[in-house]
Amino acid sequence: NAGVTQTPKFQVLKTGQSxxxxxxxxxxxxxxxxxxxxxxxxxRLIYYSASEGTTDKGEVPNGYNVSRLNKREFSxxxxxxxxxxxSVYFCASREYDSxxxxxxxxxxxxxxxxx
Amino acid sequence: RKEVExxxxxxxxxxxxxxxxxxxxxxxxxxxFFWYRQDCRKEPKLLMSVYSSGNEDGRFTAxxxxxxxxxxxxxxxxxxxxxxxxxxxxxxxxxxxxTLTFGKGTMLLVSP
Numbered sequence: 605n606a607g608v609t610q611t612p613k614f615q616v617l618k619t620g621q622s623x624x625x626x627x628x629x630x631x632x633x634x635x636x637x638x639x640x641x642x643x644x645x646x647x648r649l650i651y652y653s654a655s656e657g658t659t660d661k662g663e664v665p666n667g668y669n670v671s672r673l674n675k676r677e678f679s680x681x682x683x684x685x686x687x688x689x690x691s692v693y694f695c696a697s698r699e700y701d702s703x704x705x706x707x708x709x710x711x712x713x714x715x716x717x718x719x
Numbered sequence: 720r721k722e723v724e725x726x727x728x729x730x731x732x733x734x735x736x737x738x739x740x741x742x743x744x745x746x747x748x749x750x751x752f753f754w755y756r757q758d759c760r761k762e763p764k765l766l767m768s769v770y771s772s773g774n775e776d777g778r779f780t781a782x783x784x785x786x787x788x789x790x791x792x793x794x795x796x797x798x799x800x801x802x803x804x805x806x807x808x809x810x811x812x813x814x815x816x817x818t819l820t821f822g823k824g825t826m827l828l829v830s831p
Contacts, residue, residue: 635816635817637818637819639821644823645823646806646821646822646823646824647763647806647821648821649818649819649820652816652818654816654817660816662818692760694762694763696819698819700816700817705750705751705810705817707753707765707768708763708765708808708819710762710763710764711762712761712762713760713761713762
């Protein structure tokens with residue numbers, strides 16, 4: 605009963621380092637999302653993937669890249685980390701098509717600190 | 720830019736109280752609406768979907784007013800375990816895709 609699995613759960617990076625946040629879902633959902641959550645800012649969409657093979661920018665895409673490796677996996681990459689990217693990152697998935705608009709299921713989050 | 724607005728609170732209520740939260744959204748074409756609950760340092764989880772006719776799940780009642788573009792959540796007989804942040808979420812469709820826009824959340828603190 606895994607749902608959405610994110611790795612790692614915690615990470616500390618130095619400014620300029622790179623890293624990839626991994627996300628996998630086992631619910632056969634077509635849509636996947638990356639959000640960041642900062643105090644007082646709520647959840648903001650970084651990138652999303654409506655289906656396998658497609659990705660689109662969200663509200664705050666600068667400094668990030670994504671890959672929808674297959675239907676299950678959607679990774680988020682920070683090429684050159686900056687202190688402003690210190691945040692909690694959540695991956696989510698849901699099923700959306702013309703007939704269904706279901707709830708989103710979230711991973712447990714990745715707490716990233718850039719020093 | 721699509722926006723979802725909520726009163727951040729905190730709402731401090733005693734056990735057994737009834738408390739109501741409102742949320743407004745800016746995109747009149749929004750089609751689906753949800754309330755999520757988020758406990759401290761945890762991931763958001765669905766509390767309930769919000770339907771046009773209104774819906775109830777135990778102590779929780781959600782209402783949607785499309786004309787005024789607001790959504791409400793009513794919690795009756797509050798429990799200590801209801802202490803959390805409640806997120807209003809709106810689903811918007813464009814070009815065949817759908818994204819979820821989150822409000823910043825309303826914090827509820829239920830005291831003994």
